[in-house]
Amino acid sequence: MESTLINLPGVQIKEVRLSGSPIAGVSTSIAGFVGQAPLNRFLYQAKVITSKEQFDALYILEDPINPVQPPLPIPKPDPLPDPERTMIEPDHPQIVTAVRSKPLSRAVQGFFENGGNFCYVVNVGEPEPAPASPRHNLITNIIDGLALLEVIDEISIIAAPGFPEDGIRIALKDQAVRTGDRVALLDPPSAVTVTDPADKTQLPRPVDSQYAAYYYPQVQVGKLLPSDPPTEFVTPVGHIAGVYARVDATRGVHKAPANESIRGVLGLEQLITDKQQNSMNDRSVNALRLFSGNVVIWGARTTSTDSIWRYVNIRRLVNYIEKSLQVGLRWAVFEPNKDTLRKQISRSVRDFLTGIWRDGALFGDTADQAFYVRFPEIFNTGAERALGKLTMEIGLRAAYPAEFIIIRIGLLIQDDNAA
Numbered sequence: 001m002e003s004t005l006i007n008l009p010g011v012q013i014k015e016v017r018l019s020g021s022p023i024a025g026v027s028t029s030i031a032g033f034v035g036q037a038p039l040n041r042f043l044y045q046a047k048v049i050t051s052k053e054q055f056d057a058l059y060i061l062e063d064p065i066n067p068v069q070p071p072l073p074i075p076k077p078d079p080l081p082d083p084e085r086t087m088i089e090p091d092h093p094q095i096v097t098a099v100r101s102k103p104l105s106r107a108v109q110g111f112f113e114n115g116g117n118f119c120y121v122v123n124v125g126e127p128e129p130a131p132a133s134p135r136h137n138l139i140t141n142i143i144d145g146l147a148l149l150e151v152i153d154e155i156s157i158i159a160a161p162g163f164p165e166d167g168i169r170i171a172l173k174d175q176a177v178r179t180g181d182r183v184a185l186l187d188p189p190s191a192v193t194v195t196d197p198a199d200k201t202q203l204p205r206p207v208d209s210q211y212a213a214y215y216y217p218q219v220q221v222g223k224l225l226p227s228d229p230p231t232e233f234v235t236p237v238g239h240i241a242g243v244y245a246r247v248d249a250t251r252g253v254h255k256a257p258a259n260e261s262i263r264g265v266l267g268l269e270q271l272i273t274d275k276q277q278n279s280m281n282d283r284s285v286n287a288l289r290l291f292s293g294n295v296v297i298w299g300a301r302t303t304s305t306d307s308i309w310r311y312v313n314i315r316r317l318v319n320y321i322e323k324s325l326q327v328g329l330r331w332a333v334f335e336p337n338k339d340t341l342r343k344q345i346s347r348s349v350r351d352f353l354t355g356i357w358r359d360g361a362l363f364g365d366t367a368d369q370a371f372y373v374r375f376p377e378i379f380n381t382g383a384e385r386a387l388g389k390l391t392m393e394i395g396l397r398a399a400y401p402a403e404f405i406i407i408r409i410g411l412l413i414q415d416d417n418a419a
Contacts, residue, residue, distance in 0.1 A: 023328030023352035028253045028320050029245035030118050031157040032149040037123040038098030046120045046148045052112045060098045099227040103162025107238025113264035115246025122148050143171045159185040159237040169206050176211035181323050185237040188216040191270040198279035205283040210302045210309030215286045220267040233269040253320045254361030256313040256401040258300035265295050349373050363397040371396050
């Protein structure tokens, strides 16, 4: 308690701030999905979803307060309903229920099954009638929907389930690059078009970017809604985003989201061999493999050709640090630019990075070996200070994943003459 009796003889206590506010880490597992929901509701709105049940209530189970929006076809009595339409439940004529799953609904379910707990969903619905090019119009709608996610700072993973087109992949990658705080999960093609994953012409590197990751093949899931087939193959991006969230929670963002089982899937559209993955890995195509009856993520690469940014966890770790510093150092903005401010910032940053090092994210026996924090004079001249600038430099030694465990084995031949 600070002393208030300033004229009283004795020891007086004065509380001062020796450093800035502690820096708290930001979330790294909030996903943003854009696509078509089973029902045309809440179109072009970034809705917060915290559970599969909430998604179902918003986009699968309809109610009269929030009616289906056009241009959804009006359902008609039919013993064989169109799987893309909706049906009216006889016991509840005011309730409309979707009858066919969409890639978006499959992705959201996979996200929550695998450890996700918070995401944003943008439903673009059915495109305006255009018989000549409905898919082209839909792709345009998806790109428009992605723009709604760009302004949400807390999103760290983005995907457009069900859209493997190059235009969508580029739009996802470009947003991740522009924001610098998220990674894009790109949809793989169907195995129908890929007879040999080792063939680079059939399964090429989709984009060259440290902010994107690409997984192959599609995963097999079971029936959820009345008109779903018994099993079908869907994009794995939602499931993988959930694995990212699970690994972040259990190990930390620095741990590569690989050698992890995918929950809620029955199998793979195509079984990948070691020889095929050897070729896929060279193109940064992360393989999903079947090991001991479990579907496992067996790759952790970004789509970048730059070896420094080869691994997803390295890119996401740096995103985490950058965003945390950006938020955690706001208290320093407009403070007097002098040595006292530098010392306060340095203490806050070092304390934050020391915690990251203790978690195992940085390489080094000591914190000083793992990182440095300094204010280079060359960037902090009087002219720079007059422009309102204070430049800090941080060096990090990230702990890269052990992708290849190399065992050297040889036989020791004992000399018969040896004692």
